[in-house]
Amino acid sequence: MSTTASPALDVDGLLANPTTQIVVCCGAGGVGKTTTSAALAVRAADAGRTVVVLTIDPARRLAQALGLTTLDNVPRVVKGVGADSGGRLWAMQLDMKRTFDEIVEAHSTPQRARQIYANPFYQSLSSSFAGTQEYMAMEKLGQLRARGEWDLIVVDTPPSRSALDFLDAPQRMARFLDGRMIRLLAAPAKAGGRAYLKVVGAGFALFARVLTRILGTQVLADVSAFVGALDSMFGGFRERAEATYEMLRRPGTAFIVVTAPESDALREASFFLDRLAADQMPLAGVIVNRVHGSAVPELSGQRAETAAEALEEIGGQELTASVLRIHADLMFLGRREQRLTARLRKAHPGVAMREIPALPGEVHDLAALRTVGAAMAGDPD
Ligand SMILES: Nc1ncnc2c1ncn2[C@@H]1O[C@H](COP(=O)(O)OP(=O)(O)OP(=O)(O)O)[C@@H](O)[C@H]1O
Numbered sequence: 001m002s003t004t005a006s007p008a009l010d011v012d013g014l015l016a017n018p019t020t021q022i023v024v025c026c027g028a029g030g031v032g033k034t035t036t037s038a039a040l041a042v043r044a045a046d047a048g049r050t051v052v053v054l055t056i057d058p059a060r061r062l063a064q065a066l067g068l069t070t071l072d073n074v075p076r077v078v079k080g081v082g083a084d085s086g087g088r089l090w091a092m093q094l095d096m097k098r099t100f101d102e103i104v105e106a107h108s109t110p111q112r113a114r115q116i117y118a119n120p121f122y123q124s125l126s127s128s129f130a131g132t133q134e135y136m137a138m139e140k141l142g143q144l145r146a147r148g149e150w151d152l153i154v155v156d157t158p159p160s161r162s163a164l165d166f167l168d169a170p171q172r173m174a175r176f177l178d179g180r181m182i183r184l185l186a187a188p189a190k191a192g193g194r195a196y197l198k199v200v201g202a203g204f205a206l207f208a209r210v211l212t213r214i215l216g217t218q219v220l221a222d223v224s225a226f227v228g229a230l231d232s233m234f235g236g237f238r239e240r241a242e243a244t245y246e247m248l249r250r251p252g253t254a255f256i257v258v259t260a261p262e263s264d265a266l267r268e269a270s271f272f273l274d275r276l277a278a279d280q281m282p283l284a285g286v287i288v289n290r291v292h293g294s295a296v297p298e299l300s301g302q303r304a305e306t307a308a309e310a311l312e313e314i315g316g317q318e319l320t321a322s323v324l325r326i327h328a329d330l331m332f333l334g335r336r337e338q339r340l341t342a343r344l345r346k347a348h349p350g351v352a353m354r355e356i357p358a359l360p361g362e363v364h365d366l367a368a369l370r371t372v373g374a375a376m377a378g379d380p381d
């Protein structure tokens with residue numbers, strides 16, 4: 001099927017452009033966001049840039065290849081990258097809880113910070129609240145940028161159910177921490193004891209009783225104490241979320257939407273492209289990862305299958321027949337993937353795309369990352 005409708009994504013041009021300061025790889029779960037981010041970062045550093053890649057939950061072997069043996073929430077130099085070009089690469093793995101702790105530390109006295117850390121509500125919010133990981137990835141990105149030590153930051157995004165979660169998280173988090181419900185919950189701490197009932201009225205008293213029954217007195221007290229202690233940060237959260245969001249909209253940012261050539265992932269990619277356009281976020285293009293094909297594309301799947309059937313009838317040629325069948329399956333799969341991908345191209349004309357072949361093994365070392373990087377750049381080597 002023709003793939004001429006979309007321009008090719010010029011990854012090398014993007015990475016070589018000094019005005020490209022942030023590249024964000026996003027997409028549905030499991031499509032190759034972490035792999036793509038790492039491969040882009042290696043390629044950019046090999047091309048001479050000073051790069052940091054913020055990875056989220058990389059597979060253990062990939063983390064090892066990047067020198068990430070300890071989870072300490074700070075960037076570490078990756079050896080063996082950029083040597084010939086003067087480029088350098090740092091890598092880090094996001095520690096969501098520690099990033100949250102750092103924010104608390106930066107905004108309160110040591111004694112206050114200790115109280116907050118010990119609060120069970122804070123502990124569950126900082127480690128498991130839906131969206132916390134997305135929010136903290138944004139937060140970390142803001143911190144890395146503020147340090148000004150890298151001329152390119154490549155950002156991996158969390159394995160969300162939906163790719164849109166990453167864009168929505170800061171707002172959701174800010175709304176949560178600054179929203180009406182949590183302010184009401186904070187009221188006891190602020191108003192002191194029973195006086196809050198007068199302030200918020202009988203409606204809330206009923207609401208609080210229900211919540212107390214459901215959550216237990218202790219949880220409610222924890223929430224109150226936590227929000228009371230975080231009071232000074234309320235404005236802070238919203239401002240930070242908005243600042244990071246604005247940073248992502250600036251021209252120095254490039255979003256790369258990663259997808260697999262499968263209907264669910266492509267649908268997700270399509271939503272994401274619409275959303276980026278609606279929010280006027282700068283899109284670089286789409287990477288369709290793990291595309292299948294055969295080394296001998298001139299032999300059609302149909303002909304290979306017919307030949308395999310003929311050989312099986314004759315007998316004595318089982319090995320050749322099974323090779324032909326594998327070839328036929330790959331050709332059929334590849335055709336199906338091209339058909340599905342063509343729909344995305346048609347729905348988003350003008351959006352630059354690039355296909356990356358499915359490699360025979362997992363992408364767990366620098367050599368494999370360089371192979372993926374070369375494929376992304378359309379470089380045959
Ligand atoms: N082109 C490829 N060829 C072969 N294997 C690949 C390719 N791209 C990624 N992989 C492998 O697929 C797996 C998933 O990739 P990766 O972890 O990058 O996905 P992800 O989008 O970050 O997933 P999650 O949403 O869970 O964070 C990894 O084991 C990786 O090595």
Ligand SMILES: [Mg+2]
Binds near residue numbers: 033034035056058156
């Ligand atoms: Mg990942």
